[in-house]
Amino acid sequence: MKTTIIGSGVIGLFSAYYLNKQGHEVTIIERSNGDDSCSMGNAGMIVPSHFxxxxxxxxxxxxxxxxxxxxxxxxxxxxxxxxxxxxxxxxxxxxxKKQVERAMPALRDISLLSKALYQDxxxxxxxxxxxxxxxxxxxxxxxxxxxxxxxxxxxxxxxxxxxxxxxxxxxxxxxxxxxxxxxxxxxxxxDAHLYPNQLVKKLKTHLEKQGVKFLYNTEVTGFEVEKDQIKSIKIKQSVGESTPQRNAACSSLITQHLIIATGSWSPILTKLLDLNLPMxxxxxxxxxxxxxxxxxxxxxxxxxxxxxxxxxxxxxxxxxxxxxxxxxxxxxxxxxxxxxxxxxxxxxxxxxxxxxxxxxxxxxxxxxxSPDGLPYIGRTNKYKNLVIASGHAMMGVSLAPATGKLVQQIIDNQQTTLDIELYKPERYD
Ligand SMILES: Cc1cc2nc3c(=O)[nH]c(=O)nc-3n(C[C@H](O)[C@H](O)[C@H](O)COP(=O)(O)OP(=O)(O)OC[C@H]3O[C@@H](n4cnc5c(N)ncnc54)[C@H](O)[C@@H]3O)c2cc1C
Structure with missing residues (x-):
């Protein structure tokens, strides 16, 4: 299965990790050289305490x-x-109060799942x-x-x-x-902690060894849609030296499954797909x-x-x-x-x-x-082959393994380990 992930922060990387383990042919598209995402210089805390x-x-x-x-x-x-x-x-x-009380056990569960996956x-x-x-x-x-x-x-x-x-x-x-x-x-x-820069580096090395393809300096600029499917992704690849004048080559990439894991930039892409992702x-x-x-x-x-x-x-x-x-x-x-x-x-x-x-x-x-402090994890009604994994605010590192695991289960149409109702990407539509 050709599966494309946009974004090489922790959420994209952990999605790739679990998808690759299940035999997906994964490509990660990253607009930068992959070293300046939010996933690098953060505090690295794994926080079930943040429920x-x-x-x-x-x-x-x-x-x-x-x-x-x-x-x-x-x-x-x-x-x-x-x-x-x-x-x-x-x-x-x-x-x-009501919304917070609904969110608390959900955040606890996803945090504990994530910590257990980190332990493994x-x-x-x-x-x-x-x-x-x-x-x-x-x-x-x-x-x-x-x-x-x-x-x-x-x-x-x-x-x-x-x-x-x-x-x-x-x-x-x-x-x-x-x-x-x-x-x-x-x-x-x-609670636990880790060194995020080392985590990202190790994950990338591991994924590359496992055959995951990374397209760095490649920005997703649009999509080609047919009915309820995203057929291909329009990309702009920087060529040559990293200077403001460097050339860009545009092309498109065919995919069967698509995951948007572009952190704070996710609404820019979802707007292109006419989806509302408040962030x-x-x-x-x-x-x-x-x-x-x-x-x-x-x-x-x-x-x-x-x-x-x-x-x-x-x-x-x-x-x-x-x-x-x-x-x-x-x-x-x-x-x-x-x-x-x-x-x-x-x-x-x-x-x-x-x-x-x-x-x-x-x-x-x-x-x-996200406005309610809960991540967006799940499929959309509009596009059958799209999964969104974003909006983790202060807990992206903490929740990344669980998110990656859930993304894999969603894509493979498996029963998810946790109830993901509260994380529905279209909850504001
Ligand atoms: C000061 C600070 C401290 C923090 N401490 C913690 C902590 O202790 N514990 C914790 O769990 N979390 C912490 N966080 C939060 C955590 O860092 C984030 O939640 C997490 O990094 C988000 O990961 P992400 O993969 O969603 O996004 P990002 O890491 O931002 O990755 C998104 C990637 O998508 C790429 N991208 C965007 N648009 C495109 C496009 N069009 N085409 C191709 N690529 C694109 C970007 O270049 C980027 O690399 C902290 C954050 C900060 C700022």
Missing amino acids: IPLAVPGMIEKGIRWMFNSESPFYVKPRLNLDLLSWGLKFYQAAN LAKIPNFDFSFEEKGLMILCKTSHVYEEEIAVAKQANELGLKTKTLNINELHQLEPEVKPDVAGAIFYEG QAGKGYSLTNEQKIDKKLNIPSILMEARVAITPMSDNLIRFGGTMEIGGLNDEINMNRVRGIIKAVPNYFPDYRIDMPQKEQIWYGLRPC
Whole structure:
């Protein structure tokens, strides 16, 4: 079966992984050289702890307050843009108790499936992606937020997820070299982390060895449709040196199955197919440093009020990531928001300071955010041979193996391991 995947981020790669295992002849089309997707510089956290979607009651009010602080972790760039307005309205409609309660067990299940698949993958010889199961600490600076997080932990326990509240002494035992100064912390025992750059590299090498074909520097620009089937994909391939003047060759590619896994750019392609896939890009930044001698952090953490993620990674590296800027598809780096991340760290770890980095040291990625905080995974009614796998927002790495597995089951018309009703791509039609 000729199966084409558009996008070589984690979602495209894991879809290829499970399809290839089932004997599909897979081609991945990637517009860039494959090194600058959102799937590289992220925090690499595998997070069953994130069972609550972004759209929750109270989030809009919080977001409006944050908008007036240039260093805040969340920002919506005000624009007169119909897609943004419509997304905002859908976010508002999703931010209610009933919707959140429906989403929570679904997110738990897909997260746990994904983690189990990562555990299996980590056992494959020569497939090391620095997967570690050390848990995740949610550090709360204020007692008010600590109380809120204790309530969230209770909900987690009701869903079967193990948590522990940590007092300051227990925290100091976990991080003896960089003692946190916080009101309290919740420890999610079941969370894990990995080194995303290594994961992507290993997956690509593995897939290439298994015969998956990669077409880099190749952009999908359109489709040829016959009734309810996408017959071929129009592509534009860059030829020669990577200069603005380089030539492009246009052609088309015939396919039997098509998967759109183009992250934040998915709506551009779905619009060409007359499909409505509400999505906004949520820009985040990260900085990767060497661990400090005598001030090594051991356990991944989230600085809750600041929404900063800290992940100690392999090769003695440590990554600081954060912010969610809903500001369109662009590559601007807002140093004020980066400063917000840098300043937050000593607020929680008083002995740990980071120098403000140069712009060139900052990585940014565009998270594909659906309005209800749930991914889009499934077939569309309009096209029989199309599957969409996108919209994983802050959890793309975490949910990638499960998404890939589900994509394979959908394409092969098998019973899916999980109920995918809530992930229907056409749920807003
Ligand atoms: C700061 C930060 C921290 C994060 N931390 C975590 C974390 O700890 N855990 C977690 O699970 N997630 C995290 N995320 C989110 C995660 O990185 C994303 O959800 C995930 O990478 C999305 O993967 P994707 O494959 O859907 O999209 P992408 O990785 O963006 O890949 C899409 C690919 O499609 C290609 N493409 C687009 N249009 C076309 C076209 N027309 N033709 C051909 N190719 C095209 C793009 O070039 C791109 O390579 C974080 C994100 C950020 C920004």
